[in-house]
Amino acid sequence: MDLDADIPTLIDHGAQSVGSPEQPQGSKRIPCTIISGFLGAGKSTLLKRILTERHGYRIAVIMNEFGDSAEQSIEAKTINVTSKEDPTVQSEEFLELANGCLCCSIKDAGIAAIEKLMERKGAFDHIILETTGLADPGPIASIFWQNEEYSAGLSREIILDGVVCVVDAIFGRKQMEEDHSVDGIGESLRQIACSDVILLNKVDLAPSEDDLSETEHMIQGVNPSAPIHRTTRANIDIGRIININAYVGVDHLRMGAFHERSRNASLDHLHDLVPQPKHYELRGISSLQVTVPPLSLCKLELLEEWLQRVLWDGELPKDNASDTVHQINVLRCKGLFVTDTGKEYILQGVQTMYDISEVNGEDVQGLPSAGKLVLIGKGLDEVARASLLKVLG
Ligand SMILES: Nc1nc2c(ncn2[C@@H]2O[C@H](COP(=O)(O)OP(=O)(O)OP(=O)(O)O)[C@@H](O)[C@H]2O)c(=O)[nH]1
Numbered sequence: 260m261d262l263d264a265d266i267p268t269l270i271d272h273g274a275q276s277v278g279s280p281e282q283p284q285g286s287k288r289i290p291c292t293i294i295s296g297f298l299g300a301g302k303s304t305l306l307k308r309i310l311t312e313r314h315g316y317r318i319a320v321i322m323n324e325f326g327d328s329a330e331q332s333i334e335a336k337t338i339n340v341t342s343k344e345d346p347t348v349q350s351e352e353f354l355e356l357a358n359g360c361l362c363c364s365i366k367d368a369g370i371a372a373i374e375k376l377m378e379r380k381g382a383f384d385h386i387i388l389e390t391t392g393l394a395d396p397g398p399i400a401s402i403f404w405q406n407e408e409y410s411a412g413l414s415r416e417i418i419l420d421g422v423v424c425v426v427d428a429i430f431g432r433k434q435m436e437e438d439h440s441v442d443g444i445g446e447s448l449r450q451i452a453c454s455d456v457i458l459l460n461k462v463d464l465a466p467s468e469d470d471l472s473e474t475e476h477m478i479q480g481v482n483p484s485a486p487i488h489r490t491t492r493a494n495i496d497i498g499r500i501i502n503i504n505a506y507v508g509v510d511h512l513r514m515g516a517f518h519e520r521s522r523n524a525s526l527d528h529l530h531d532l533v534p535q536p537k538h539y540e541l542r543g544i545s546s547l548q549v550t551v552p553p554l555s556l557c558k559l560e561l562l563e564e565w566l567q568r569v570l571w572d573g574e575l576p577k578d579n580a581s582d583t584v585h586q587i588n589v590l591r592c593k594g595l596f597v598t599d600t601g602k603e604y605i606l607q608g609v610q611t612m613y614d615i616s617e618v619n620g621e622d623v624q625g626l627p628s629a630g631k632l633v634l635i636g637k638g639l640d641e642v643a644r645a646s647l648l649k650v651l652g
Pocket residue numbers: 296297298299300301302303304305391460461462463464490491492493
């Protein structure tokens with residue numbers, strides 16, 4: 260199943276930030292894609308494909324290790340000397356590949372690896388970061404927002420493009436059904452919840468069409484907003500997983516005491532993304548989708564307060580009629596809001612962080628008559644829906 264029609268594409272038209280530092284003239288930020296995936300689902304197969312195929316993109320791939328997956332099987336044009344201290348020492352941290360890609364091995368995870376890579380700026384146009392070993396992509400996606408060091412420096416150079424999850428078509432369903440962890444949300448479900456694109460890989464091994472459909476149905480139940488692409492040996496048009504601009508408009512975070520408005524942004528088709536509301540729950544994870552009518556600015560503020568309560572305090576605002584605490588754990592949220600004054604806003608959020616940014620006037624092509632809101636996480640039941648609808652009503 261290809262759900263392209265439902266892709267929540269957020270397109271950057273070079274909109275200017277509101278309340279955020281201006282981009283230096285002529286500097287274009289490098290998009291970064293995070294790849295997560297179930298054990299054995301085909302992440303390395305996908306990366307190998309990216310590093311070897313002639314796709315025309317110059318991609319820097321940061322792998323947790325390339326000893327077994329790349330070095331032996333990929334013909335490198337050069338093995339670069341990268342030691343600053345002693346240029347005669349070959350550290351083999353970077354491989355420049357025949358197809359124009361750059362392969363980089365993470366020994367020091369996260370920011371340090373990206374910083375090191377950025378020393379080679381100009382040699383690539385896109386970064387792909389593999390998260391093997393870091394099963395939950397949420398925290399790594401959030402370093403693009405929350406890490407002070409990162410925000411101060413690299414976020415001016417790099418922008419989160421999207422999170423891709425590779426799911427095993429054979430064992431994926433079982434992994435999701437049996438998924439558990441101490442806080443009740445297992446790794447595979449977190450990965451699906453946080454994804455912007457899903458590759459259902461190993462479809463050649465699937466016993467039947469029904470079996471694949473059932474897995475897709477389960478994935479969609481957890482994350483209705485991510486398109487699913489069926490693949491064999493991770494054979495995917497690379498344009499479907501990179502430059503998807505899933506996070507455009509998110510430069511700054513709002514978390515705890517942070518209250519920064521971020522840059523403008525534009526979007527395309529977000530209003531088409533949400534299928535009809537239905538409640539589907541898998542190990543406590545479900546999604547809540549609502550159509551949001553045109554809002555007054557006052558209503559928009561009330562909606563934002565509701566979101567803050569849910570994202571930051573992990574509970575619904577208390578109903579006057581009862582003292583019951585209704586706990587919520589949101590892993591991912593996204594939305595489009597339209598105001599009665601003709602403005603559009605997009606919401607993007609990962610875990611406790613979110614950003615609401617106004618869409619640039621010139622980027623609004625035919626104002627949709629209504630907005631949408633999608634929340635993915637725990638506790639998003641009918642009580643949560645009623646509470647949200649009360650705010651919107
Ligand atoms: N038949 C078939 N085999 C596949 C497919 N994709 C990957 N494989 C094989 O499945 C095995 C696991 O694939 P990897 O790409 O190593 O999976 P991974 O997600 O990187 O695995 P971990 O890093 O161990 O979690 C390898 O033997 C691949 O050759 C596919 O679509 N069909």
